[in-house]
Amino acid sequence: xxxxxxxxxxxxxxxxxxxxKIRHDSTELWMRAIQPALWLLIFGTVFSAIxxxxxQIPSGFTYTQYIAPGVLxxxxxxxxxxxxxxxxxERDVGLLTKLLSTxxxxxxxxxxxxxxxxxxxxxxGIMIFALALIIGVNLRFDPLDxxxxxxxxxxxxxxxxxxxxxxxxVLKTRDRMMGIGQAITMPLFFASNAIYPVSLMPPxxxxxxxxxxxxxxxxxxxxMLLTGDYSGLPLDILVxxxxxxxxxxxxxxxxxxxxx
Amino acid sequence: MNVTTTEAIGTRSSENGMPLAVQVTGLTKSYSxxxxxxxxxxxxxRAGEVFGLLxxxxxxxxxxxxxxxxxxxxxxxxxxxxxxxxxxLPQEVRQMLGFVPQAISVDGDLTGYENLLxxxxxxxVDPAERSxxxxxxxxxxxxxxxxxxxxxxxxxxxxxxxxxxxxxVNRPKLLFLDEPSIGLDPHSRMQVIDHIRRLNxxxxxxxxxxxxxxxxxxxLCDRLAIMNLGKIAVIGAPRELKKSVGGDVITVAVRxxxxxxxxxxxxxxxxxxxxxLKILTVDGERAIPRLTDYLEGEGAVVESVSLSRxxxxxxxxxxxxxxxxxxxxxxxxxxxxxxIARHAR
Numbered sequence: 001x002x003x004x005x006x007x008x009x010x011x012x013x014x015x016x017x018x019x020x021k022i023r024h025d026s027t028e029l030w031m032r033a034i035q036p037a038l039w040l041l042i043f044g045t046v047f048s049a050i051x052x053x054x055x056q057i058p059s060g061f062t063y064t065q066y067i068a069p070g071v072l073x074x075x076x077x078x079x080x081x082x083x084x085x086x087x088x089x090e091r092d093v094g095l096l097t098k099l100l101s102t103x104x105x106x107x108x109x110x111x112x113x114x115x116x117x118x119x120x121x122x123x124x125g126i127m128i129f130a131l132a133l134i135i136g137v138n139l140r141f142d143p144l145d146x147x148x149x150x151x152x153x154x155x156x157x158x159x160x161x162x163x164x165x166x167x168x169x170v171l172k173t174r175d176r177m178m179g180i181g182q183a184i185t186m187p188l189f190f191a192s193n194a195i196y197p198v199s200l201m202p203p204x205x206x207x208x209x210x211x212x213x214x215x216x217x218x219x220x221x222x223x224m225l226l227t228g229d230y231s232g233l234p235l236d237i238l239v240x241x242x243x244x245x246x247x248x249x250x251x252x253x254x255x256x257x258x259x260x
Numbered sequence: 261m262n263v264t265t266t267e268a269i270g271t272r273s274s275e276n277g278m279p280l281a282v283q284v285t286g287l288t289k290s291y292s293x294x295x296x297x298x299x300x301x302x303x304x305x306r307a308g309e310v311f312g313l314l315x316x317x318x319x320x321x322x323x324x325x326x327x328x329x330x331x332x333x334x335x336x337x338x339x340x341x342x343x344x345x346x347x348x349l350p351q352e353v354r355q356m357l358g359f360v361p362q363a364i365s366v367d368g369d370l371t372g373y374e375n376l377l378x379x380x381x382x383x384x385v386d387p388a389e390r391s392x393x394x395x396x397x398x399x400x401x402x403x404x405x406x407x408x409x410x411x412x413x414x415x416x417x418x419x420x421x422x423x424x425x426x427x428x429v430n431r432p433k434l435l436f437l438d439e440p441s442i443g444l445d446p447h448s449r450m451q452v453i454d455h456i457r458r459l460n461x462x463x464x465x466x467x468x469x470x471x472x473x474x475x476x477x478x479x480l481c482d483r484l485a486i487m488n489l490g491k492i493a494v495i496g497a498p499r500e501l502k503k504s505v506g507g508d509v510i511t512v513a514v515r516x517x518x519x520x521x522x523x524x525x526x527x528x529x530x531x532x533x534x535x536x537l538k539i540l541t542v543d544g545e546r547a548i549p550r551l552t553d554y555l556e557g558e559g560a561v562v563e564s565v566s567l568s569r570x571x572x573x574x575x576x577x578x579x580x581x582x583x584x585x586x587x588x589x590x591x592x593x594x595x596x597x598x599x600i601a602r603h604a605r
Contacts, residue, residue, distance in 0.1 A: 009381070010382055013382055017370065017374075020378075021367075021369040024369060094363035094365030095365055099382070101329050101330075101331060101354060103352075103355040105351065
């Protein structure tokens, strides 16, 4: 086996490790469906009372439809951003030391964990699709679009899991990671086009939104789930891909700081 | 015997062509604050031996192991593992190693079988061999009937055994065990030691073990190094080290005439009292029968004989100038127990 094959095989093994844990205890996955359900059922329903034109959402869509991609992105973000806590926990119980003492390249550990976040992201995707069907939110169920949605979800989960692991390598404790997780997720969410169009935002927030990866993700998801307007898709995916690669490299480089 | 320097005892290592498992030269690790954790140490571990690294808390044992396992980069010095430079080719070196860290490091959310499977994959164990080896290891370590239970329901001793069983699956050339028996009850501890010995004997695994349990080190190690304050105080075989602190003392209670001289090959008389004779000798067990024969030949009646031998503790006192019986071992045992509890949620 050459080095690349080894890296890929190790990354898949680490992802497999996570998948097996989920199989033994999937309670967490089901709990994570609660929050998106609340957003769609309560927030979506209440805000649907406001005229669509006042909210400046694309004509022909209800507000609940409009926020469905945003809610999916947000729930994946929540899953991914707490991967840093997982890795700090694994450091505390000695598992990380053991993983790093295997011949697997460091990058495999990061990519493997990120892939595992992707697997959880896929479950979030399935939950949202199921919820949408149950409460009658009309989404595009074209097979290619659905596949595209899952691809973006996996990439997005990997991106923020890598960000979270990078932060964990620097911050090093679970308490700090809890803090930073809270401090990052809500601002990212509100400074994005997840639950309202960018055009409604004050100018400074529009500026921030342009640098917010979440906006690109929501844009891509919305194109595939709702509008079918793919014009922004290449840029969305490019931004996401580059951010993910950079963050994975950062995390791989910094990870060993956690055990020093 | 002169044992005042690090190199004194038993470094005839590669003279007879025996390959070296580990060769460490001038190894140093310093952190930004505080004194050097490891201060320019050099030692060798021969292939096939059980080598012990002894010392109190903060002696630098764990840091040394972390550097050899490529988890931490040394500040200075070189490390060769079976001739491979650990600083240049860390992945190649890790492929040859097994590592059982001080804190229990099994994954409580996976079954025993899965733990072994995942780490066999991460060590690129031949897939054709994998399943057979895992089942054999579980069998040998008495875990076969619990193989499909989540590890968080295991006892501390079982978790430790599972970690060591990994070595049987991966077959590393060199296995590192950092305080493997700490926090375990005496029965589990004995089982763990027994398994370590079997790995060494039956599979020829070279073993590097850190401990501050002197009795355990004495029982297990072919050679050992005593570390203190980041330096190696002395290296040698336990027997030689114990000899170096003064040898055995035989105390004989006799009736009748007491001689004032004995043949020099039996030892020397260290004290003569009313009816008792203290004799300083090199190998007490062998000297006793000849000594009683000699004394009785001289017309005395030997009533009782007792032998006291130096322990590794005495060696440690001599070379490290501190005793190991400090609160440190208690603190580490407590943290190890806590680590077991954390896994057994």
